[in-house]
Amino acid sequence: MTAKSKSTANKAPSAETTSPPKISDQLQKTLDELGQEEAIAMLRMMLLIRRFEERTTEMYQQRKIGGFCHLYNGQEAIAIGTVWAKRKDDYLVTSYRDHGFGLALGLTPDECMAEMFGKSTGCAKGKGGSMHFFSKELNFLGGHGIVGGQIPIGTGAAFRAKYLGTDQVSLTFFGEGAISQGAFHESLNLASIWNLPCIYVIENNKYGMGTDVARVVAIEELFQRANAYSMEGLPMNGMDVFECYRAMKEQISICRQTSRPVLIEAKTYRFRGHSVSDPGKYRSKMELEAYKHADPIVGARLTLSEAGWINEDQFKQMDKEVKAEVIHAVKFAEESPEPTLSELGRHVFYEEEHPAAS
DSSP, rough: OOOGGGGSSSSSOOOOHHHHOOOOOOHHHHHHHHHHHHHHHHHHEEEHHHHHHHHHHHHHHHHOSSOOOOOOOTTTHHHHHHHHSOOTTSEEEESOOOHHHHHHHHOOOHHHHHHTTTOSSSSSSSSOOOOOOOOBBEEEEEESSSSHHHHHHHHHHHHHHHHOOOOOOOEEEGGOOOSSSSSHOOOOOOOTTTTEEEEEEEEESSSEEEEGGGGOOOSGGGGGGOOOOOOOOEEEEOHHHHHHHHHHHHHHHHHHHOOOOOEEEEOOOOOOOTTOOOOOOTOOOOHHHHTTTTTTTHHHHHHHHHHTTHHHHHHHHHHHHHHHHHHHHHHHHHHHHOOOGGGGGTTSSSSSOOOOOO
């Protein structure tokens, strides 16, 4: 496959390309498969993530949340489309931009906000913070602060599934800034050699911290990097939740049947800076506004409205309920206890089995 010109890759969407399309036959098929209840639930979860992140920003600015904090505003469709497409026992691991995946997988707003406040009621007992949500029960192998550090972990989960003979699939997410790390290349190489059931997803939000991806890669269609490892590579519209669901469901099914890895490039955009402390001045207001025309929440809402499944009043009521959940989460976090000093040495080893735990 030939690399395309830098001038045509990852352009900001125009008004024409971001206007809500009429419901195509393919989209109608996806909606029919999901049904009204599930489609509305997807929209609600995207809205919950957005409102959660907005309140997270406020709490960080008030210094109630410490450390680094990376928001998922604009990328919600990827997490929701994936979680609705996967099986509950499939593995999922991601980077430090992990709030959206945690909520989508089933962590409550209460335990997520408490984790960021460093409270004992958090999903990682207050020890992980914003970048390290985790849930063994949900097969959520966590958010990871080292760029690309989660890619070998997702590969290892796929190896476990293959070794034990289960038909689980491992889903590994990372930003475009991680694809030049050695761990990316080593993992994809082994996954292809060993035929591991792993789906690698590049969440290409156009910027690695403050650097435009066009300045640091020779081939801007990043999914083409799959060619070097004899695996399938394909792009995905990361701004459309129903397209994400359709594409991920198809690839998960294929991966489960063939035990072959695949590399997906989800083209998306973050509406905030790299982290809460990043003002994002390296991009123009015109570019940001252009991408906001493709807001995945607005798009999903318009699609469901056109399908006759939700109206303005119902959406406003949904938004009101979601905001109340997030307000409760902040109250819960504020009132939760700090971890005790006796917790300091716990969870270093797997305590039930590891001999050093005693």
